[in-house]
Amino acid sequence: MQGFSTRAIHAGQEPDPATGAVTVPIHPSSTFAQDGVGGLRGGYEYSRSANPTRTALQECLAALEGGRHAYAFGSGMGASDVLLRVLLKPGDHLVIPHDAYGGTFRLVDKVLTQWGVEYSTADLGDLDALRSVIRPTTKAIWCETPTNPLLGIADIAALAQAAHAHHATLVVDNTFASPYLQSPLALGADVVLHSTTKYVGGHSDVVGGALICDDDALAERIGTLQNSVGSVPGPFDAWLTLRGAKTLAVRMERHSDNAERVVEMLSAHPAVAKVLYPGLPEHPGHEVAAKQMRRFGGMVSFLVEGGKEAALKVCASTKLFTLAESLGGVESLIEHPHQMTHASVAGSALEVPDSLVRLSVGIEDVEDLLEDLRQALEA
Structure with missing residues (x-):
């Protein structure tokens, strides 16, 4: 595998075949001409479903996290919302950190509970504390490491073993660490979340989110729900995030x-x-x-x-x-x-x-x- 900075600069970012441009173009088009009914050029028909600039960003993010699939979103909370609705249904149980990001807590406590999802909090740095709150209905464990704002640390590999022993999905919010400092998928996590607004974008000029995973079936479910609800970034936002990722x-x-x-x-x-x-x-x-x-x-x-x-x-x-x-x-x-x-x-x-x-x-x-x-x- 190529080095991190090489992937950040080149993954998904080959020179434009038509012009030789070394920077990925911004494709603002909302729709794409078809060569006959169903004859898509490059797989693009409508920018909610897919956009070439967003595709370049997704390929780069997947390469940086060592995953096979990446989806870019209009915000980190948009990514969180889609993932939680993919993983959970009414009656299911979720575990979140005892010092979770406030926006994550608000989404779970104020929104998902109205849909019938139950949750518990636990110090995910303490495996005994985690095991004490896991139920037969626990379907996902949501980890931040380091946590926001108390900088707590959880052992991703140990959490992955605990989650999988109970047939639960381990999600790791990798926003504080960034893909450069930490690789959750390599440690056993099932899905990585980013608010790309933060270190990936890096310049306080764009809001975005991302999900990265290896599992084909899970990726298909994420993509279907994302397209269904329209939680996507615009092409300029995708371009700004991709530019930030290079450095x-x-x-x-x-x-x-x-x-x-x-x-x-x-x-x-x-x-x-x-x-x-x-x-x-x-x-x-x-x-x-x-x-x-x-x-x-x-x-x-x-x-x-x-x-x-x-x-x-x-x-x-x-x-x-x-x-x-x-x-x-x-x-x-x-x-x-x-x-x-x-x-x-x-x-x-x-x-x-x-x-x-x-x-x-x-x-x-x-x-x-x-x-x-x-x-x-x-x-």
């Missing part, structure tokens, strides 16, 4: 470099109560992360001494770290999960600490980032 490897190396320096500074700062980062030896998931990840990534969370008000003050005091939701772009972001990305879990068992601050460490000059955080912590 994923070099960006993830810089994100990781900068995050490690930020963690080092935060760990020694008296205004910081605790740093959450899987690269720290004291992190409970450190050994597993070191085994299944290339590096530890660009996401860092920390608890501020002084509680909620102190955390809010830090978030309001940075100048280079922009106060904003989302993550994975070239620019550094800071947010207060309790009132921002994870407000939807407030009052539930998944509620996050109100002294928690989450950083998406960008690729700026790291000394500038360190100085910005220092002055915010001391403001």
Whole structure:
């Protein structure tokens, strides 16, 4: 198999046969001429069903995750919705992380339960905790590793064994790690999910999602439902995501470099109560992360001494770290999960600490980032 960056730059992206263009064209057409009834040119008839630019992105994503099938969506939540409806029916049971992403929790708790799906939460870093909530009706285990925003780690290979022993499907949300840092399919996962809005796109200029799998029957069901409900990205969105994927490897190396320096500074700062980062030896998931990840990534969370008000003050005091939701772009972001990305879990068992601050460490000059955080912590 070719190296990661070679696949990122070339998979699905051969020069255009008509013009020799080395960049995949944007195909904005909604419909395609047919050579007689049913005579499709290249398999394209209508862009909800398939579009050449989207096909190029899907081939690239499949190659990056080491899968045979990939489907691109209009958002990560659109991908999540389609996958959950493919895997579950009324009366089925789902397991999600005890610190799941707020949007995932909202979709499960507010939408799927109205359809008759039941769910439990568990610390997926603890196999005994997982086994304690599995039921005969459990059809899927939904894993994030690292988790958002507490940076918890789950052992993908061990989860795959546990899931398959109960005839359940293991889904891994690989958004925080990206395909560069972690390969869930190779570790036994059945489906990989991405919010491609984040590290894959990488420039905070496009919203998208993706599902990647190896199983032909599962892939056909995903494709059929996606086409039926129309949860697809436009061709320009697909093109932007594909452009971002080309530089994923070099960006993830810089994100990781900068995050490690930020963690080092935060760990020694008296205004910081605790740093959450899987690269720290004291992190409970450190050994597993070191085994299944290339590096530890660009996401860092920390608890501020002084509680909620102190955390809010830090978030309001940075100048280079922009106060904003989302993550994975070239620019550094800071947010207060309790009132921002994870407000939807407030009052539930998944509620996050109100002294928690989450950083998406960008690729700026790291000394500038360190100085910005220092002055915010001391403001």
